[in-house]
Amino acid sequence: MKRFSFPEKSSIIILIQAWIIMILFLFWKEPNSNIKEISSEKNQDLFSEDFVNKVLNRSIIFIGGVGRSGTTLMRSILDTHSSIKCGPESPFLAYFIKLWENLNLDKRIMEQTYKRGYKDGFINKALSLFFVYVLENKHIHGNILCEKFPQIMTVSYDLHKKLPNSKFIYMIRDGREVAYSFLNKLNKTKDFENFKIYLDVWNRSNEVFLKNCNRIGNSFCKQVRYIDLVTKTKETMEQICDFLDIEWTDKFLTHNEYIGTDVFAIPDEWSYKQIKKPVNNKSLNSWVGKISGYKEDYVKNLSMLKTFGFLE
Numbered sequence: 001m002k003r004f005s006f007p008e009k010s011s012i013i014i015l016i017q018a019w020i021i022m023i024l025f026l027f028w029k030e031p032n033s034n035i036k037e038i039s040s041e042k043n044q045d046l047f048s049e050d051f052v053n054k055v056l057n058r059s060i061i062f063i064g065g066v067g068r069s070g071t072t073l074m075r076s077i078l079d080t081h082s083s084i085k086c087g088p089e090s091p092f093l094a095y096f097i098k099l100w101e102n103l104n105l106d107k108r109i110m111e112q113t114y115k116r117g118y119k120d121g122f123i124n125k126a127l128s129l130f131f132v133y134v135l136e137n138k139h140i141h142g143n144i145l146c147e148k149f150p151q152i153m154t155v156s157y158d159l160h161k162k163l164p165n166s167k168f169i170y171m172i173r174d175g176r177e178v179a180y181s182f183l184n185k186l187n188k189t190k191d192f193e194n195f196k197i198y199l200d201v202w203n204r205s206n207e208v209f210l211k212n213c214n215r216i217g218n219s220f221c222k223q224v225r226y227i228d229l230v231t232k233t234k235e236t237m238e239q240i241c242d243f244l245d246i247e248w249t250d251k252f253l254t255h256n257e258y259i260g261t262d263v264f265a266i267p268d269e270w271s272y273k274q275i276k277k278p279v280n281n282k283s284l285n286s287w288v289g290k291i292s293g294y295k296e297d298y299v300k301n302l303s304m305l306k307t308f309g310f311l312e
């Protein structure tokens with residue numbers, strides 16, 4: 001038994017003709033109607049320069065640096081402030097930062113794009129607007145928007161160009177402590193081969209991050225040493241208050257008491273266990289004597305360790 005049958009050839013043709021006539025009827029008279037509608041006066045107001053500039057003018061704090069450099073500690077301390085609620089980092093942003101980086105590197109595709117009439121710099125502007133929208137949609141946010149995301153430093157210069165009221169806190173920590181912390185976190189064998197992988201990443205990333213921070217300038221990008229944050233917390237936070245133009249709170253010195261209240265934190269954050277403790281100096285130099293086959297010659301050659309003065 002036939003479960004279905006094809007209609008006659010002639011009826012298919014009639015059907016197709018009917019469709020074509022219908023489509024022509026719908027679109028033929030006003031081929032540009034959609035375009036006209038989109039660019040009408042009324043809708044242009046949605047993206048008026050005034051409005052866009054207001055959005056881009058938002059006060060924002062970005063906290064970046066190589067992972068394991070104290071970015072989470074920094075944001076947890078700042079989150080005790082009533083105007084600041086950074087919260088945990090937003091994992092999906094990794095894709096957008098990478099995309100932005102890749103677009104900047106792909107000269108060919110950008111040339112082709114601009115030939116098609118796009119305005120100069122529109123991508124940086126669009127992505128900056130996107131970031132503001134994302135931060136406005138956080139679970140909670142303060143008057144000053146905030147995002148702690150280590151790799152944000154890779155696009156910090158582009159972001160700052162479009163977001164004139166954005167400020168960057170760039171966390172810097174001895175690469176050997178960072179590499180050792182990664183090995184611990186990832187449960188890797190503590191030999192020099194593994195250690196070197198993270199040291200090299202640390203060295204390469206900081207080269208880019210420092211360059212961006214210097215280009216932004218010290219009114220809008222502040223380098224903060226992890227060692228200063230944990231050994232001179234008060235002094236360091238006072239400097240950060242000046243930099244961010246916010247008032248001091250004693251809560252900065254006991255941030256751990258506010259985890260779960262002022263400080264929104266979730267257990268899947270990498271540094272959750274650490275930020276629940278008071279600020280301490282236990283992890284300083286923790287790598288010393290723990291790496292099998294440690295090669296002092298190699299480490300002494302790493303230019304960023306020298307640049308930051310960690311070898312003195």
Ligand SMILES: *[C@@H]1O[C@H](CO)[C@@H](O)[C@H](O)[C@H]1NC(C)=O
Nearest residue numbers: 050053054055057058164165
């Ligand atoms: C941007 O913010 C500054 C203050 O930080 C203000 O002086 C300026 O008028 C603002 N511009 C716009 C377009 O809102």
Ligand SMILES: *[C@@H]1O[C@H](CO)[C@@H](O)[C@H](O)[C@H]1NC(C)=O
Nearest residue numbers: 183184185186187188189190
């Ligand atoms: C860490 O790795 C060792 C072997 O290298 C393994 O025995 C141990 O279970 C691992 N621990 C965790 C928490 O994954």
Ligand SMILES: *[C@@H]1O[C@H](CO)[C@@H](O)[C@H](O)[C@H]1NC(C)=O
Nearest residue numbers: 200203204207301302303304
């Ligand atoms: C460390 O970074 C510098 C740039 O500051 C670079 O020239 C050098 O090749 C890097 N070294 C390693 C081992 O990656």
Ligand SMILES: *[C@@H]1O[C@H](CO)[C@@H](O)[C@H](O)[C@H]1NC(C)=O
Nearest residue numbers: 230231232279280281282284
């Ligand atoms: C580390 O902290 C302890 C107290 O917890 C203090 O005695 C010691 O001097 C500190 N070390 C450094 C290098 O700040």
Ligand SMILES: *[C@@H]1O[C@H](CO)[C@@H](O)[C@H](O)[C@H]1NC(C)=O
Nearest residue numbers: 295296297298299300301302
């Ligand atoms: C250190 O750098 C020098 C010159 O850049 C190079 O000749 C030497 O092989 C390097 N040493 C190590 C251990 O990588």
